[in-house]
Amino acid sequence: MKKIYITAALLSLFGLADALYLTIEHVTGQSVRCTIISGCSEVLSSRYAVVAGFPLAAIGAAAYFSVFSLATLAIFGYRAAGTLLTPLVTAMFFVSLWLIYLQAFVIREFCQYCLFSAAITVCLMLVVVIGRFVLKPASV
Amino acid sequence: MKRLLPFIIILVVLAVALGSAWYLTRPIQSNATPPPGQLSAATPGATLAPQPVVNQGIPGAEPAYTLGPPTAPVHIEEFGDFECPPCGIFHPILKQMEEEFGDKLHITFREFPLVPTHQHALAAASAAEAAGLQGKFWPMHDLIYDRQNAWKEQFDVRPIFEGYAKEIGIDVERYKRDVGSDLVAQRIFQDGKRAHSMGVKGTPTVFMNGREVPFESLPADKFRVVIQQELQSAAKK
Helix, strand or coil, X not given: CHHHHHHHHHHHHHHHHHHHHHHHHHHHCHHHCEECCCCHHHHHCCHHHEECCEEHHHHHHHHHHHXXXXXXXXXXXXXXXXXXXXXXXXXXXXXXXXXXXXHHHHHCCCCHHHHHHHXXXXXXXXXXXXXXXXXXXXXX | CCCCHHHXXXXXXXXXXXXXXXXXXXXXXXXXXXXXXXXXXXXXXXXXCCCCCXXXXXXXXXXXXXXXXXXXXXXXXXXXXXXXXXXXXXXXXXXXXXXXXXXXXXXXXXXXXXXXXCCCHHXXXXXXXXHHCCCCHHHHHHHHHHCHHHHCCCCCCHHHHHHHHHHCCCCHHHHHHHXXXXXXXXXXXXXXXXXXXCCCCEECEEEECCEEECHHHCCHHHHHHHHHHHHHHHHHC
């Protein structure tokens, strides 16, 4: 099981780096500028990029940091942390699906950094599912 | 110690994340002359020091389309994409500054259509340049920006821009010939080459007396202050 948690912790670090980058772009206003990278400015300057006054990317960074923290605690035997990992990653997975829907059908532009984040979350979901249903521990 | 280790790891990652965020968003402090709009944090409220032109780049299309006297103390050069929403937002801000500061500003517009990010950006740039060949670059420039939302989602923008050409009173048949001409394409290409030589990555990118204005300084209230500081700086020279 340790390998599952280590994989989740490492994946969440990539997600954290990506979300931090997007947050910095948002805070400095760079995300609003149009660039040769298609779609990012349209996505990151859309009204969906801010939730209750907070940049969505910052909320994502907090979520990835939470995953990292829980996975790290689980590696060191904190079973409750492993238990909390499943609902958190599941929630992130469904939020990612919603964000992909928004990009595809509402904004009609894709931002590669957002897609990378979604890919990380899908991988995290897979890791959690494997840990829970394939390796069948007491709790993941 | 082993029980504390996960918490130490978590705190280290948190510190690295927050430290990186702080480092990348902090105001730049150095002995070098700050760019327009970026005051040294060490001297709050200070005006900008006299600044040398630091980014000449290679020449763009000549003659450039400009507003204001070449002798104006503040030269503003915008690299813009007509389909870019922030450029559309910046357009009335620049118009407002032009009205407020009058002949103290010399404004140059450079084409930087983001192809293929924006499907009609090149057509819009060509339309403005073609109008420019009949001496009506700025009326077409203004019309395309003012009505950005009306054309950017359309499938075929050519008849729309031809309508604009008619509206600004130019010879539409000549416009139709010019819009696809080598001369127009060459002008846009030359502006693009200048943009690349100056490190332009996105739009709008604005240079003031040769130095890039930080993107976050482009809202009207901040941009006005940047111009005022530049004028004060020029007056001291």
